[in-house]
Amino acid sequence: MKPLLVLVVAAAAMPLLLPGEFYLAIATQVLVYGLFAVSVNLIAGYCGMVSLGHAAFLGISGYAFALLSVGAGWPIWAATTAALGLTSLTGAMFGLVALRTSGLSFLMITLALGQIVWGIAFRYVDLTNGENGISLPRPDGVLLHGTGLYYLCLAVTAGCMLFVTVLTRSPLGAAMQGVRDQPRRMSTLGYDVWAIRYVSYVLSALLAAASGILYMLTFRFISPHALSLTVSSEAVLMVIAGGLGTTFGPLLGAALVVLLKNVASAYTDRWPTLLGLIFLFIIVVVPEGLLPGARRLLGALKARVVAPDNIGANLTRASRIEGARQ
Amino acid sequence: MFWINGLLNSLAFGAILFLLAVGFSLIFGLMRVANLAHGAIFMLGGYIATSMIGFGFLAAVLAAALACAAFGGLVERSLIRRLAGRELAQVLGTLGLAFIIADQCLLVWSGDPIAQPAPALLRGTVEVAGVVFPAYRLALIAIAAIALAAIWLLVERTTLGARIRAAVDDREMARAMGIPVSRLFTTVFCLGAGLAGMGGALAAPVMSVYPGLDAEMLPLALLVVILGGIGSLSGAFVGSLLIGLIYTFGQMLLPDLAYVILFLPMVVVLAARPQGLFGRHMA
Numbered sequence: 001m002k003p004l005l006v007l008v009v010a011a012a013a014m015p016l017l018l019p020g021e022f023y024l025a026i027a028t029q030v031l032v033y034g035l036f037a038v039s040v041n042l043i044a045g046y047c048g049m050v051s052l053g054h055a056a057f058l059g060i061s062g063y064a065f066a067l068l069s070v071g072a073g074w075p076i077w078a079a080t081t082a083a084l085g086l087t088s089l090t091g092a093m094f095g096l097v098a099l100r101t102s103g104l105s106f107l108m109i110t111l112a113l114g115q116i117v118w119g120i121a122f123r124y125v126d127l128t129n130g131e132n133g134i135s136l137p138r139p140d141g142v143l144l145h146g147t148g149l150y151y152l153c154l155a156v157t158a159g160c161m162l163f164v165t166v167l168t169r170s171p172l173g174a175a176m177q178g179v180r181d182q183p184r185r186m187s188t189l190g191y192d193v194w195a196i197r198y199v200s201y202v203l204s205a206l207l208a209a210a211s212g213i214l215y216m217l218t219f220r221f222i223s224p225h226a227l228s229l230t231v232s233s234e235a236v237l238m239v240i241a242g243g244l245g246t247t248f249g250p251l252l253g254a255a256l257v258v259l260l261k262n263v264a265s266a267y268t269d270r271w272p273t274l275l276g277l278i279f280l281f282i283i284v285v286v287p288e289g290l291l292p293g294a295r296r297l298l299g300a301l302k303a304r305v306v307a308p309d310n311i312g313a314n315l316t317r318a319s320r321i322e323g324a325r326q
Numbered sequence: 327m328f329w330i331n332g333l334l335n336s337l338a339f340g341a342i343l344f345l346l347a348v349g350f351s352l353i354f355g356l357m358r359v360a361n362l363a364h365g366a367i368f369m370l371g372g373y374i375a376t377s378m379i380g381f382g383f384l385a386a387v388l389a390a391a392l393a394c395a396a397f398g399g400l401v402e403r404s405l406i407r408r409l410a411g412r413e414l415a416q417v418l419g420t421l422g423l424a425f426i427i428a429d430q431c432l433l434v435w436s437g438d439p440i441a442q443p444a445p446a447l448l449r450g451t452v453e454v455a456g457v458v459f460p461a462y463r464l465a466l467i468a469i470a471a472i473a474l475a476a477i478w479l480l481v482e483r484t485t486l487g488a489r490i491r492a493a494v495d496d497r498e499m500a501r502a503m504g505i506p507v508s509r510l511f512t513t514v515f516c517l518g519a520g521l522a523g524m525g526g527a528l529a530a531p532v533m534s535v536y537p538g539l540d541a542e543m544l545p546l547a548l549l550v551v552i553l554g555g556i557g558s559l560s561g562a563f564v565g566s567l568l569i570g571l572i573y574t575f576g577q578m579l580l581p582d583l584a585y586v587i588l589f590l591p592m593v594v595v596l597a598a599r600p601q602g603l604f605g606r607h608m609a
Contacts, residue, residue, distance in 0.1 A: 050414060052421075097593055100600040104360045104413060105556070108548045111362075112592070115545035119585030126582065229541055233421055240418070272429035279422025283415045284408060 004165060004247070008158045015147045024146045026262055030255045031153040032214045035160055037238040037250030039207035044236065045245030046168055047200040048180030049099075050107050052232050053114025056094075057205045059121060059227030061087040061212025066134045066222055067127070084209045091205025095198050102183070102197075114232055121224040133223030136216060143217060153214050157251075160207055165247055167203075176200050177245075230272065237275070241282050243289030256290070330457055332578055333571075338463035338532065340570025341470030345525030346543060347550035348477060348562040349518025355557020356494050356514050358413060359406055363420040364522050365544030366427035367394050371523030372535035373431055376440045383445035390527035391520045398519020402512050424540065432537050442530035462531055469528060473521070474563055481559060490514065494557060546573065549588060553595050555605020564603060 011031075018024050036058055044050040061083045069079035098109045121128045128134070143149050167173045178186045179196050187193045216222060225231070238257050242249025257278075264274050286293025350364045371390040378386035401423065409415040443449075444462040451458045481487035493500040493507050501507050526535070533539070550569050554561025568591060576584035595603060 097596055100596040104354075104358070104417065105552065105600075107417060108360055109552060109592070109596075112545040112548045112552065113589075115541065116585045116589055120583075123585060124582045229544075230425070233425070236418065270429055270433065272425040276422040276424070276426035276429070279418060279425070280405070283419050283422070284405075287412070287415055 004158070004162060007248070007251075008154070011154050011158070012151070015150055021146050024150055026258060028146065028150045028153050028218055030251070030258045031150070031157045032211060032218050033235070033238065033258055034251040034254035035153075035157040035214060036208060036211035037235050037242070037254045038157070038161055038164055039204045039211060040235040041239045041245065041250045042164055042167075042207060043200050043204040044239055045249070046173065046180065047176045047197055048183075049102065049197060049201070050236060051098075051110040051201075051204075052107050052229065052236060053094075053110035053112070053117075054204070054208050054235055055227045055229070055231035056114040056117035057087050057091060057208035058212040058215060058231065059117060059222070059224075060090055061209035062216045062222045062226060063121065063128060063134065065213050065216045066136060070134065070136055080213055083213060084206060087209035087212065088202060088206045091202045091209075094205075095201040099194060099197055099201060111229065111232075114227070115229065118224055118227040118229070121227050128224070131224060133221055136220040139217070139220070149217060153218065156210060156214060160210060161247065161251070164207075168247075172196070172199070180245075230275070233279075234275065237279055237282070240287075241278075241290050243292060246289070249289060249291075252290070327457070328578075332575055334459055334463055334467075336571040336574040337567070338466045338570075339574050340566045340568075341466045342525055342529045342532070343543075343546055343550055343570055344470045344563060344566035345473060345521050345528065347547040347554075347566055348473070348559065349521040350547050351551045351554070351557055351559075351562045352477075352490075352514055353518040354551065356490060357406070357511050359420070360417045361420045361515075361518070362417060362544065363401070363424040363427060364518070364547060365540035365542075366424040366431075367398065367519050367522045368526040368529075368543050369431060369535065369540040370394060370397070370427055371526030372442075372530045372533075372539065373435050373440070373526075374523070375527035375530050376435070376442050376535055379442060383443075387524060387527040391524035394523025394526075395516040395520030397523075399512050399516040401519070402515035406515070407508070407511075424544075428537070428540050435535070437537050439534045439536035440530075441534045444531040466528060466532070470566075474559075478559060486510075486513070546588075549592060551602070553591060553602055555602025558602070558604040558606075561602055561604035 011027075014027055015024055018027065036054070039057070040051065040054050064083040064086050065079050068074045068082055069076055072079075074082070094110075094113050098106055098113065101109060122130060124130075143152065168176070175186070175191055175196050178191065179193050183193050186196075215226065234257055238253030239250050240253070241256055242251065242253030260274070260278070261271060264271055268274070282290070282293075286297070288296070346364065346368050350361060353359055353361050371394045374390040374393050375386040378389045381389070401420075405419050405423065406416055409419055448462040448465050450461050452461050452464060453459075479487075481490060489500070489505045489510055492503070492505060493510055497507055526539075546569055550562060550565035552565075553568060554563070554565030569588065572587055572591060573584060576587040580587065599605070
């Protein structure tokens with residue numbers, strides 16, 4: 001709990017330290033995508049079910065918020081509540097379908113479901129304005145300035161992270177991690193594996209919906225691209241880069257991806273290629289996440305530099321060669 | 327007339343889906359690898375065929391199939407093998423690869439859709455009992471039927487097929503019996519990628535080739551496999567027909583909601599048989 005508090009204080013000081021609006025906007029984006037990654041981490045990291053269709057929840061929430069607040073003229077709080085409710089309902093429905101399976105089949109079904117929702121956003125032009133997307137008008141009041149928006153995003157993201165932290169330390173959270181590691185044993189112990197997964201999935205959809213609202217407030221524009229497989233995959237990449245099933249991993253991963261994306265956009269418009277290369281790099285070189293991975297690589301490097309003739313190092317090398325032969 | 331034409335279009339689209347999905351299903355069944363680059367390889371096949379059309383249609387399709395098969399083999403040897411035993415890493419690796427392929431295709435072939443002419447021989451129409459059919463679509467259906475028969479013969483009637491079936495059932499035991507399972511993996515990956523490339527090349531005259539084709543086809547292939555059952559040949563066949571029918575008629579009757587309708591068969595099948603229509607239960 002304490003590191004979260006430290007992080008919140010540091011993040012709260014951010015607008016005073018950052019040199020300009022542009023950097024503040026990037027920090028805001030990190031919070032928005034960070035919350036989205038937190039939602040993916042809840043189901044993938046703590047419950048062991050990797051979803052490749054989570055952008056659907058971000059998108060449904062964002063579209064619902066935009067359509068209700070602009071199209072139907074609802075006040076913001078009503079549109080927010082309705083968007084969160086509608087997305088949770090969709091999550092509850094998708095969960096019934098996707099959780100008939102687990103593992104790779106779950107991943108494939110969530111991907112297909114996500115693409116179906118993407119197809120609706122793309123094709124159902126009467127409702128969604130198709131490829132042209134929907135814009136929100138300039139906001140008023142506290143959200144007019146970047147700083148107000150930043151603090152709103154910080155409050156929501158920190159609140160959701162606190163919720164996830166408390167949840168994962170609760171008996172339900174322990175049961176989730178038990179289901180992730182030993183589903184059969186948990187089932188033998190009398191836990192309802194399906195129900196635990198279902199609850200996590202719907203909660204995860206709710207968190208993704210919250211990030212969808214922040215997304216709309218931040219970018220004030222949504223198009224089918226927000227629901228695409230790329231966005232779902234970026235979230236999974238963020239979680240894996242930061243470390244699956246860790247508290248701060250998703251935020252760290254989000255910071256990495258958002259920064260890389262912004263830096264890269266200055267030099268090249270081949271972001272998908274770069275994204276793919278980062279995917280391959282992380283999976284092949286540091287599959288356990290950047291921080292633990294870097295620690296392991298540094299340790300290995302140090303061991304090699306300090307004691308090249310060390311018997312232990314030779315043994316590891318020998319066993320590695322043996323492993324490669326098999 | 328409306329219904330007969332719709333049926334023919336469904337069958338032709340189902341034929342394309344079959345060529346795409348059967349390779350995915352074989353790879354998954356044998357290696358437990360969900361190759362998410364399959365849609366991108368399909369698109370790559372289509373693009374290669376449009377570039378090779380100068381040498382004739384048949385040569386273009388063959389070139390696409392061979393290039394994609396070689397590429398598949400390379401991917402299996404260099405990436406999939408390195409990640410052996412790590413299901414999630416393999417899936418995400420192929421996903422990363424899919425992004426790279428799609429983006430490089432955009433770089434090479436630009437963002438404009440490329441139309442591919444059908445071969446001269448099949449450009450006309452065929453009249454059966456007073457109803458006019460475009461010849462190329464009939465040919466597509468015939469090719470898919472031939473592919474189905476060939477794959478069935480390969481799997482059920484050859485030594486290679488027997489080895490594949492043995493490795494699908496029990497990989498460790500197959501290895502212990504002296505079956506070169508790792509070479510089988512490469513072979514099946516080549517075969518699956520080659521079929522996807524051929525599918526893309528054959529689909530080009532009907533659908534043309536454009537950026538985003540991969541993301542459009544991949545979920546359809548996943549649906550086919552989820553419906554039919556993973557690793558099952560008959561499942562891929564029946565699933566392709568079903569999805570082809572539902573998608574085509576959905577687009578004709580309710581163009582806005584064609585994608586939503588795809589949701590329905592998945593719900594029904596998963597509710598009744600989570601392992602798919604022809605799938606065996608996998609732990």
